[in-house]
Amino acid sequence: MLKRLFAALLIFAAPAQAERVKDLGTFQGLRANQLVGYGIVVGLAGTGDDSLDYATQGMKGVTSRFGLTLPAGVNPALKNAAAVMVTAELPAFAKPGQRMDVTVSALGKAKSLRGGTLILAPLRGADNEIYAMAQGSLAVGGLGVEAADGSKVSVNVPSAGRIPGGATVERAVDAGFATSPTLAFNLSEADLTTAQRVAEVINRNLGAIARATDAVTIAIDAPVGAEVRTALMSRIENLTVSPADAPARVIVNARTGTVVVNGAVRIGPAAVSHGKLTVAVQEEPRVIQPAPFSRGQTALEQSSDIEVIEQQAPMFEISGGASLSDIVKAVNAIGAAPSDLVAILEALKQAGALKAELVVL
Structure with a gap:
Protein backbone atom coordinates (compact mmCIF):
# COMPACT_ATOMS: atom_id res chain seq x y z
CA MET A 1 0.00 0.00 0.00
CA LEU A 2 1.44 3.34 -1.10
CA LYS A 3 1.62 5.75 1.80
CA ARG A 4 1.25 9.47 1.39
CA LEU A 5 4.66 11.09 1.44
CA PHE A 6 5.52 14.19 3.39
CA ALA A 7 8.78 15.91 4.24
CA ALA A 8 9.91 16.05 7.86
CA LEU A 9 13.07 18.04 8.46
CA LEU A 10 14.52 17.60 11.94
CA ILE A 11 17.12 20.06 13.15
CA PHE A 12 18.63 19.23 16.52
CA ALA A 13 20.47 21.90 18.47
CA ALA A 14 24.08 21.00 19.09
CA PRO A 15 25.88 22.29 22.16
CA ALA A 16 26.26 26.05 21.91
CA GLN A 17 29.47 27.03 20.16
CA ALA A 18 31.38 30.26 20.60
CA GLU A 19 30.47 32.95 18.08
CA ARG A 20 31.87 36.38 17.35
CA VAL A 21 30.03 39.28 18.91
CA LYS A 22 29.70 40.91 15.47
CA ASP A 23 27.61 37.93 14.31
CA LEU A 24 25.09 38.39 17.13
CA GLY A 25 24.08 42.00 16.45
CA THR A 26 25.18 45.51 15.51
CA PHE A 27 26.13 48.78 17.16
CA GLN A 28 23.31 51.28 17.38
CA GLY A 29 23.42 53.94 14.66
CA LEU A 30 25.59 51.95 12.27
CA ARG A 31 22.92 51.15 9.71
CA ALA A 32 21.99 51.79 6.11
CA ASN A 33 19.58 54.58 5.16
CA GLN A 34 16.95 54.26 2.44
CA LEU A 35 16.98 56.78 -0.40
CA VAL A 36 14.34 57.38 -3.07
CA GLY A 37 13.99 59.64 -6.07
CA TYR A 38 11.95 60.33 -9.19
CA GLY A 39 13.50 60.33 -12.65
CA ILE A 40 13.12 59.87 -16.39
CA VAL A 41 14.54 56.99 -18.43
CA VAL A 42 15.15 57.81 -22.11
CA GLY A 43 16.35 55.86 -25.12
CA LEU A 44 13.63 53.19 -25.06
CA ALA A 45 12.62 51.45 -28.28
CA GLY A 46 8.98 52.51 -28.23
CA THR A 47 8.25 50.80 -24.90
CA GLY A 48 7.84 53.93 -22.77
CA ASP A 49 4.87 55.64 -21.13
CA ASP A 50 3.59 57.38 -24.28
CA SER A 51 1.41 60.25 -22.99
CA LEU A 52 1.63 59.65 -19.24
CA ASP A 53 1.39 63.03 -17.49
CA TYR A 54 4.14 62.14 -15.01
CA ALA A 55 6.58 61.40 -17.84
CA THR A 56 5.52 64.52 -19.74
CA GLN A 57 6.02 66.79 -16.75
CA GLY A 58 9.31 65.11 -15.95
CA MET A 59 10.58 65.59 -19.49
CA LYS A 60 9.62 69.27 -19.40
CA GLY A 61 11.64 69.59 -16.18
CA VAL A 62 14.66 67.91 -17.77
CA THR A 63 14.61 70.11 -20.86
CA SER A 64 14.13 73.27 -18.78
CA ARG A 65 17.56 72.71 -17.19
CA PHE A 66 19.15 73.41 -20.55
CA GLY A 67 17.11 76.52 -21.35
CA LEU A 68 14.59 74.71 -23.57
CA THR A 69 10.99 75.59 -22.77
CA LEU A 70 8.23 73.64 -24.46
CA PRO A 71 5.19 75.67 -25.59
CA ALA A 72 2.22 75.69 -23.26
CA GLY A 73 -0.31 72.97 -24.01
CA VAL A 74 2.18 70.86 -25.94
CA ASN A 75 2.53 67.30 -24.64
CA PRO A 76 5.19 65.46 -26.61
CA ALA A 77 4.71 61.77 -27.41
CA LEU A 78 7.13 59.97 -25.12
CA LYS A 79 7.12 56.38 -26.32
CA ASN A 80 10.89 56.40 -25.95
CA ALA A 81 10.83 57.72 -22.35
CA ALA A 82 9.37 56.50 -19.06
CA ALA A 83 8.76 57.91 -15.60
CA VAL A 84 10.57 55.83 -12.96
CA MET A 85 11.19 55.63 -9.23
CA VAL A 86 14.83 55.23 -8.19
CA THR A 87 15.69 53.53 -4.88
CA ALA A 88 18.99 52.85 -3.13
CA GLU A 89 20.51 52.16 0.28
CA LEU A 90 23.13 54.53 1.65
CA PRO A 91 25.62 52.38 3.63
CA ALA A 92 26.85 53.40 7.05
CA PHE A 93 29.94 55.65 6.93
CA ALA A 94 29.43 56.33 3.19
CA LYS A 95 31.49 59.37 2.18
CA PRO A 96 30.92 61.91 -0.62
CA GLY A 97 32.28 60.63 -3.92
CA GLN A 98 31.66 56.94 -3.20
CA ARG A 99 29.37 55.05 -5.56
CA MET A 100 26.49 52.70 -4.85
CA ASP A 101 24.02 50.60 -6.82
CA VAL A 102 20.49 51.82 -7.56
CA THR A 103 17.26 50.09 -8.57
CA VAL A 104 15.04 51.69 -11.21
CA SER A 105 11.35 50.74 -11.49
CA ALA A 106 8.74 51.96 -13.96
CA LEU A 107 6.08 54.20 -12.43
CA GLY A 108 3.49 54.07 -15.24
CA LYS A 109 2.63 51.73 -18.10
CA ALA A 110 6.06 51.39 -19.64
CA LYS A 111 6.37 47.90 -21.15
CA SER A 112 10.15 47.61 -20.85
CA LEU A 113 13.14 49.64 -19.65
CA ARG A 114 15.64 47.59 -21.64
CA GLY A 115 18.21 49.75 -23.37
CA GLY A 116 17.22 52.89 -21.44
CA THR A 117 19.37 55.51 -19.73
CA LEU A 118 18.44 57.24 -16.50
CA ILE A 119 18.77 61.03 -16.63
CA LEU A 120 20.40 62.70 -13.61
CA ALA A 121 18.03 62.23 -10.66
CA PRO A 122 18.46 63.34 -7.02
CA LEU A 123 17.98 60.75 -4.28
CA ARG A 124 16.47 61.98 -1.03
CA GLY A 125 16.32 60.57 2.48
CA ALA A 126 13.49 60.56 5.03
CA ASP A 127 14.39 64.15 5.95
CA ASN A 128 13.84 65.22 2.30
CA GLU A 129 17.51 66.16 1.93
CA ILE A 130 19.51 65.11 -1.15
CA TYR A 131 22.18 62.52 -0.28
CA ALA A 132 23.08 61.14 -3.73
CA MET A 133 22.71 61.71 -7.46
CA ALA A 134 21.89 58.85 -9.84
CA GLN A 135 22.48 58.47 -13.57
CA GLY A 136 23.51 55.77 -16.01
CA SER A 137 22.50 52.94 -18.34
CA LEU A 138 20.15 50.29 -17.01
CA ALA A 139 20.88 46.58 -16.80
CA VAL A 140 17.50 44.87 -17.26
CA GLY A 141 17.23 41.11 -16.77
CA GLY A 142 13.66 40.83 -18.08
CA LEU A 143 12.40 40.74 -21.63
CA GLY A 144 8.99 41.58 -23.09
CA VAL A 145 7.87 41.10 -26.71
CA GLU A 146 4.47 41.96 -28.20
CA ALA A 147 3.30 40.94 -31.70
CA ALA A 148 0.88 42.71 -34.01
CA ASP A 149 -1.89 40.16 -33.34
CA GLY A 150 -1.82 40.96 -29.62
CA SER A 151 0.20 37.96 -28.47
CA LYS A 152 2.78 38.70 -25.77
CA VAL A 153 5.81 36.96 -24.30
CA SER A 154 7.36 38.16 -21.05
CA VAL A 155 10.46 36.81 -19.31
CA ASN A 156 11.02 37.94 -15.71
CA VAL A 157 10.17 41.64 -15.14
CA PRO A 158 11.32 43.96 -17.95
CA SER A 159 9.89 47.07 -16.25
CA ALA A 160 12.61 47.18 -13.57
CA GLY A 161 16.39 47.18 -13.68
CA ARG A 162 19.58 48.14 -11.85
CA ILE A 163 22.49 50.48 -12.44
CA PRO A 164 25.64 49.09 -10.80
CA GLY A 165 27.49 52.00 -9.25
CA GLY A 166 24.87 54.30 -10.72
CA ALA A 167 24.71 56.80 -7.84
CA THR A 168 27.34 59.08 -6.32
CA VAL A 169 27.14 59.98 -2.63
CA GLU A 170 26.89 63.74 -2.15
CA ARG A 171 26.40 63.96 1.63
CA ALA A 172 27.53 61.80 4.55
CA VAL A 173 25.22 60.75 7.39
CA ASP A 174 26.41 61.40 10.92
CA ALA A 175 26.00 58.12 12.81
CA SER A 242 28.70 31.31 23.70
CA PRO A 243 25.09 32.40 23.06
CA ALA A 244 22.22 30.90 25.02
CA ASP A 245 20.38 27.87 23.67
CA ALA A 246 17.35 28.68 21.54
CA PRO A 247 13.93 28.22 23.20
CA ALA A 248 12.04 25.02 22.47
CA ARG A 249 10.15 25.59 19.26
CA VAL A 250 8.37 23.55 16.58
CA ILE A 251 7.73 25.08 13.15
CA VAL A 252 5.06 23.37 11.05
CA ASN A 253 4.26 24.31 7.46
CA ALA A 254 0.78 22.89 6.95
CA ARG A 255 0.93 23.44 3.17
CA THR A 256 4.09 21.44 2.48
CA GLY A 257 4.12 19.14 5.49
CA THR A 258 7.55 20.35 6.58
CA VAL A 259 8.35 20.06 10.29
CA VAL A 260 11.35 21.87 11.79
CA VAL A 261 12.30 20.93 15.34
CA ASN A 262 15.13 22.07 17.58
CA GLY A 263 16.80 19.88 20.17
CA ALA A 264 15.28 21.68 23.16
CA VAL A 265 11.84 20.18 22.48
CA ARG A 266 10.64 17.52 24.89
CA ILE A 267 7.43 15.49 25.12
CA GLY A 268 5.61 14.62 28.33
CA PRO A 269 3.83 11.30 28.90
CA ALA A 270 0.94 10.94 26.45
CA ALA A 271 -1.08 8.38 24.51
CA VAL A 272 -2.10 9.05 20.90
CA SER A 273 -4.66 7.30 18.73
CA HIS A 274 -4.98 8.10 15.05
CA GLY A 275 -7.45 6.82 12.47
CA LYS A 276 -8.84 7.71 9.06
CA LEU A 277 -12.39 8.06 7.84
CA THR A 278 -12.93 7.75 4.06
CA VAL A 279 -16.27 8.41 2.34
CA ALA A 280 -16.50 7.18 -1.28
CA VAL A 281 -19.41 8.22 -3.50
CA GLN A 282 -19.79 6.43 -6.84
CA GLU A 283 -22.30 7.61 -9.44
CA GLU A 284 -23.59 5.16 -12.10
CA PRO A 285 -26.48 6.80 -14.03
CA ARG A 286 -28.62 4.51 -16.23
CA VAL A 287 -30.54 5.33 -19.40
CA ILE A 288 -34.22 4.23 -19.31
CA GLN A 289 -35.80 3.53 -22.71
CA PRO A 290 -39.62 3.68 -23.18
CA ALA A 291 -41.55 0.71 -24.59
CA PRO A 292 -41.83 0.50 -28.41
CA PHE A 293 -44.64 2.59 -29.97
CA SER A 294 -45.40 4.22 -26.59
CA ARG A 295 -45.55 7.90 -25.80
CA GLY A 296 -42.80 7.63 -23.20
CA GLN A 297 -39.51 9.52 -23.44
CA THR A 298 -35.96 8.41 -22.88
CA ALA A 299 -34.89 9.35 -19.35
CA LEU A 300 -31.74 9.27 -17.25
CA GLU A 301 -32.06 7.48 -13.91
CA GLN A 302 -29.52 8.37 -11.22
CA SER A 303 -27.86 5.54 -9.30
CA SER A 304 -25.50 6.35 -6.41
CA ASP A 305 -23.43 4.12 -4.17
CA ILE A 306 -22.02 5.55 -0.92
CA GLU A 307 -19.39 3.64 1.05
CA VAL A 308 -17.88 4.67 4.38
CA ILE A 309 -14.50 3.18 5.32
CA GLU A 310 -13.00 3.79 8.75
CA GLN A 311 -9.48 2.60 9.41
CA GLN A 312 -8.74 1.64 12.99
CA ALA A 313 -5.28 2.37 14.31
CA PRO A 314 -3.92 1.22 17.66
CA MET A 315 -3.10 3.76 20.33
CA PHE A 316 0.62 4.28 20.93
CA GLU A 317 2.20 5.56 24.11
CA ILE A 318 4.87 8.25 24.41
CA SER A 319 7.09 8.03 27.44
CA GLY A 320 8.01 11.15 29.39
CA GLY A 321 11.10 13.03 28.22
CA ALA A 322 10.92 11.68 24.70
CA SER A 323 12.13 13.99 21.96
CA LEU A 324 9.91 15.04 19.10
CA SER A 325 11.90 12.80 16.76
CA ASP A 326 10.23 9.86 18.52
CA ILE A 327 6.84 11.38 17.76
CA VAL A 328 7.68 11.88 14.09
CA LYS A 329 8.92 8.30 13.78
CA ALA A 330 5.73 6.98 15.38
CA VAL A 331 3.55 9.12 13.11
CA ASN A 332 5.50 7.97 10.06
CA ALA A 333 5.01 4.36 11.11
CA ILE A 334 1.21 4.71 11.01
CA GLY A 335 1.32 6.59 7.70
CA ALA A 336 -0.16 9.91 8.81
CA ALA A 337 -0.57 12.64 6.21
CA PRO A 338 0.90 16.13 6.75
CA SER A 339 -2.44 17.52 7.89
CA ASP A 340 -2.78 14.65 10.37
CA LEU A 341 0.70 15.33 11.75
CA VAL A 342 -0.22 18.96 12.35
CA ALA A 343 -3.42 17.87 14.13
CA ILE A 344 -1.47 15.48 16.37
CA LEU A 345 1.06 18.16 17.30
CA GLU A 346 -1.69 20.67 18.07
CA ALA A 347 -3.50 18.12 20.23
CA LEU A 348 -0.31 17.35 22.16
CA LYS A 349 0.19 21.08 22.72
CA GLN A 350 -3.37 21.51 24.00
CA ALA A 351 -2.95 18.49 26.29
CA GLY A 352 0.15 20.04 27.81
CA ALA A 353 2.43 17.20 26.67
CA LEU A 354 4.37 19.23 24.07
CA LYS A 355 6.93 21.31 25.95
CA ALA A 356 7.60 23.79 23.16
CA GLU A 357 6.17 26.73 21.27
CA LEU A 358 4.19 25.48 18.27
CA VAL A 359 4.28 27.79 15.25
CA VAL A 360 2.05 26.82 12.30
CA LEU A 361 2.80 28.62 9.03
Missing part, protein backbone atom coordinates in the same frame (compact mmCIF):
# COMPACT_ATOMS: atom_id res chain seq x y z
CA GLY A 176 26.38 59.90 16.14
CA PHE A 177 28.38 57.09 17.72
CA ALA A 178 31.39 59.37 18.37
CA THR A 179 29.56 61.81 20.67
CA SER A 180 26.82 59.69 22.27
CA PRO A 181 27.08 59.21 26.06
CA THR A 182 27.60 55.45 25.68
CA LEU A 183 27.95 52.89 22.93
CA ALA A 184 24.95 50.59 22.51
CA PHE A 185 25.27 47.10 21.04
CA ASN A 186 21.90 45.60 20.01
CA LEU A 187 21.39 41.86 19.61
CA SER A 188 19.60 40.62 16.50
CA GLU A 189 17.38 38.38 18.66
CA ALA A 190 16.26 39.29 22.15
CA ASP A 191 17.66 36.96 24.80
CA LEU A 192 18.42 37.89 28.41
CA THR A 193 21.05 35.18 28.86
CA THR A 194 22.92 36.06 25.66
CA ALA A 195 22.89 39.77 26.53
CA GLN A 196 24.35 39.04 29.95
CA ARG A 197 27.03 36.77 28.49
CA VAL A 198 28.09 39.41 25.94
CA ALA A 199 28.45 41.97 28.74
CA GLU A 200 30.51 39.51 30.82
CA VAL A 201 32.85 38.74 27.91
CA ILE A 202 33.44 42.46 27.26
CA ASN A 203 34.16 43.13 30.94
CA ARG A 204 36.49 40.15 31.20
CA ASN A 205 38.59 41.28 28.23
CA LEU A 206 38.33 45.08 28.29
CA GLY A 207 37.52 45.96 31.89
CA ALA A 208 34.23 46.73 33.64
CA ILE A 209 32.73 48.92 30.93
CA ALA A 210 29.64 46.96 29.76
CA ARG A 211 26.25 46.18 31.27
CA ALA A 212 23.14 44.54 29.84
CA THR A 213 20.26 47.02 30.11
CA ASP A 214 17.62 44.67 28.68
CA ALA A 215 17.29 41.54 26.54
CA VAL A 216 18.60 43.34 23.46
CA THR A 217 20.93 46.20 24.42
CA ILE A 218 24.38 46.14 26.01
CA ALA A 219 25.49 49.63 27.08
CA ILE A 220 29.25 50.21 26.87
CA ASP A 221 31.11 53.10 28.52
CA ALA A 222 33.70 54.54 26.11
CA PRO A 223 35.81 57.69 25.79
CA VAL A 224 34.44 60.35 23.44
CA GLY A 225 36.06 60.44 20.02
CA ALA A 226 35.66 58.69 16.70
CA GLU A 227 39.15 57.15 16.56
CA VAL A 228 39.11 55.78 20.11
CA ARG A 229 35.60 54.37 19.78
CA THR A 230 36.31 52.85 16.38
CA ALA A 231 39.25 50.91 17.83
CA LEU A 232 37.18 49.82 20.83
CA MET A 233 34.27 48.67 18.64
CA SER A 234 36.64 46.67 16.47
CA ARG A 235 37.99 44.80 19.51
CA ILE A 236 34.48 44.14 20.83
CA GLU A 237 33.24 42.78 17.50
CA ASN A 238 35.96 40.15 17.40
CA LEU A 239 35.40 38.80 20.92
CA THR A 240 33.83 35.35 21.09
CA VAL A 241 30.87 34.40 23.26
